[in-house]
Amino acid sequence: MPKPIIRLSARGKWVVWRARVGGSLYRWLRFATGLFVSALLSTGLAHSRAQDPPGDDLTVAGIRLRTREGRVYEGLLLPGPAGGDLRVKNAEGILAVLAESVESRQQVRLDLRRIYLPSEVHEILAGRVMPSTGEDFDRLGAGLLRAKLRERAVSAFRMAEVLRHPEGVEPGLLVQLARLRDRVEDLAIRRTVYQAQESCLSGDYGLALVQLGEVEKSIGGEPGALALLAEVRRLQAQFEEDRGRARDESIVEESWRTLDASLKSLAMDRDLPLSEARAQVAETLPAEVVERVRKRLDFSPQDPATKAAWEHRPGEARMRHSFGEASWVVLEPGARPLEDWWRSVRDEVRYALLKGLYIEKNLQVIHAGTKNCGVCGGAGLTGESICGACEGFRLQRVVIYR
Numbered sequence: 001m002p003k004p005i006i007r008l009s010a011r012g013k014w015v016v017w018r019a020r021v022g023g024s025l026y027r028w029l030r031f032a033t034g035l036f037v038s039a040l041l042s043t044g045l046a047h048s049r050a051q052d053p054p055g056d057d058l059t060v061a062g063i064r065l066r067t068r069e070g071r072v073y074e075g076l077l078l079p080g081p082a083g084g085d086l087r088v089k090n091a092e093g094i095l096a097v098l099a100e101s102v103e104s105r106q107q108v109r110l111d112l113r114r115i116y117l118p119s120e121v122h123e124i125l126a127g128r129v130m131p132s133t134g135e136d137f138d139r140l141g142a143g144l145l146r147a148k149l150r151e152r153a154v155s156a157f158r159m160a161e162v163l164r165h166p167e168g169v170e171p172g173l174l175v176q177l178a179r180l181r182d183r184v185e186d187l188a189i190r191r192t193v194y195q196a197q198e199s200c201l202s203g204d205y206g207l208a209l210v211q212l213g214e215v216e217k218s219i220g221g222e223p224g225a226l227a228l229l230a231e232v233r234r235l236q237a238q239f240e241e242d243r244g245r246a247r248d249e250s251i252v253e254e255s256w257r258t259l260d261a262s263l264k265s266l267a268m269d270r271d272l273p274l275s276e277a278r279a280q281v282a283e284t285l286p287a288e289v290v291e292r293v294r295k296r297l298d299f300s301p302q303d304p305a306t307k308a309a310w311e312h313r314p315g316e317a318r319m320r321h322s323f324g325e326a327s328w329v330v331l332e333p334g335a336r337p338l339e340d341w342w343r344s345v346r347d348e349v350r351y352a353l354l355k356g357l358y359i360e361k362n363l364q365v366i367h368a369g370t371k372n373c374g375v376c377g378g379a380g381l382t383g384e385s386i387c388g389a390c391e392g393f394r395l396q397r398v399v400i401y402r
Contacts, residue, residue, distance in 0.1 A: 058147055060124075062110040063088070067101040074108070075115055090115050113147060122152050134160040141261075142268050142347075150265055154292070157261030165257070173200050173239065180215075180231055189218050205239055206298030212236050247297075251309035254293045262289060263358060267351035274342035277350075281358045315402060318366065323397040325389060326353035330360075330397055331370065359401050367400040 065073040065088065075090030086097040091114060112121045125143040129136055141156035177200065181193040192214050199208035216232045219225055262285055266277045294306045326349050328335055342350065359365060372378030373390035386392040 058112050058143070059109040060112055060115055062108055062115060064106040064108045065097060065102050066104045066106075067097070068103050069101065073097055074110055091117055118149055118152070121147050122149065131156070131159070134164040136160075138264070141265065145265060145268050150269075153268075154258070154261045154265050157264045158257050161257040161260050165253075173235075176235060176238075180228070180235065183224070183228060183231075184219070184222060186218070186222060189215055189222070192218070200239075204296055204298060209236060209239050212239070247305065248309040248312070251293060251297060251306055252313045254296060255289060255306075255310050258289050258292050258296075259285075259358070260355075262292070263354050264351055267354050268347045270343075274338055277342075277354060278357060281354055282361050285358065286362050313402070317402050319401055321356055321359055321399050321401065322352065323356040323399075324352045325349045325391050326356070327370075327395060327397040328391060328393040329353055330356070331395060332393060335393070356397065356399060359399055363401045365399050365401050368397070370395040370397055372396075 060076070062075055063077045065086065067073075073088045073090075073095060075088040075095070078087040078089055078094065080087050084099065086099055086102065088095045088097055112124060116124065122144065125147065126140055129140045129143070131137045131140050137156045137160035141153040141160065144150075144153035144156055177193055177197045181190050181197070184190050184193060192211055196208045196211040196215070199205070199211060212232055212235060216229065216236070219228050219232060222228055263281070266272060266280060266285075269277075290306055290310070294301070294303070297306070299306055323330065325345070329338065360368065373380075373387055373394055373396055375389035376382050376387035376394070378394045380387055380390065380392045380394040382388070387394075390396055
């Protein structure tokens with residue numbers, strides 16, 4: 001079998017930010033789009049984009065080659081010289097196949113994961129969705145879940161929460177990084193500033209500082225280098241200061257975002273039985289959230305800061321959660337076959353159930369009670385039909401927690 005002649009690099013991550021922070025960030029978005037397209041062209045992904053279906057399809061138009069020796073090659077046929085060897089790209093790399101050895105060619109649809117590395121699958125799905133809002137990132141996360149890329153899906157869901165709740169230091173830092181990028185002429189340095197923006201957006205301030213250090217080393221040949229160097233060092237100091245000043249607040253905010261993203265990833269995984277989802281919520285998810293937050297905020301495994309900040313989060317904060325249509329699962333367990341219901345119910349109802357279960361198991365519940373369904377008034381019916389909001393059980397479970 002021909003050996004791979006090149007391995008594709010995982011470049012051009014697609015991260016889009018559209019917060020309420022003005023024109024500089026919009027210009028960064030256009031720059032990020034340019035980088036993504038450039039990466040697609042350099043790896044051959046752009047060749048397949050025109051053939052990709054829109055939406056949620058996890059396949060791509062490809063080719064199946066059969067040789068006279070009985071070998072089969074599947075992937076994307078990349079452009080090459082007429083009459084030359086064929087180049088087929090798949091997840092193993094780019095393979096060279098002798099043109100005279102090919103007995104047949106067949107156009108087929110192939111699983112994205114058969115053709116692309118996980119990072120490339122992420123890029124393609126992001127390119128289809130072109131996410132810029134919380135709802136867009138939710139769609140991207142759902143596609144990544146279907147592609148069995150759960151960690152990347154959790155990151156997409158987290159991005160959705162960041163966009164919905166853009167409080168904190170991140171937006172201001174992103175604007176300043178965008179302004180710095182606009183002042184730089186060298187494309188490689190601009191890419192590094194973009195990567196620092198991406199790291200800031202994902203909450204990895206440690207990596208952003210490393211990337212700003214690379215900018216500091218490279219910026220000497222730029223016009224106005226002294227002023228740019230001063231700005232880079234000012235941003236480095238601000239990153240350090242903000243990371244220290246807002247550490248506990250960031251830990252708590254990041255914990256909520258990561259928790260919601262993790263619960264959403266479980267709720268939207270249609271292959272996951274309810275029994276397993278409940279087990280993860282009760283047993284493994286709390287530790288997973290702490291670990292994910294620790295990594296994102298660059299704390300060592302021995303540093304107790306993540307857990308301590310969460311445990312000492314402001315006590316006056318009170319939040320409310322309704323189980324909604326899933327209330328019957330805890331109010332009248334056994335009334336229906338649970339797994340059948342779980343398979344057929346909407347993702348948002350699954351999420352409401354898992355979040356409620358997590359709250360009651362792992363958080364401080366200040367009050368738990370019931371209320372009449374707001375749609376049917378506790379009658380269980382709307383007209384002559386079963387109420388869709390309470391599924392005929394009349395009551396909804398509500399918890400107040402911190």
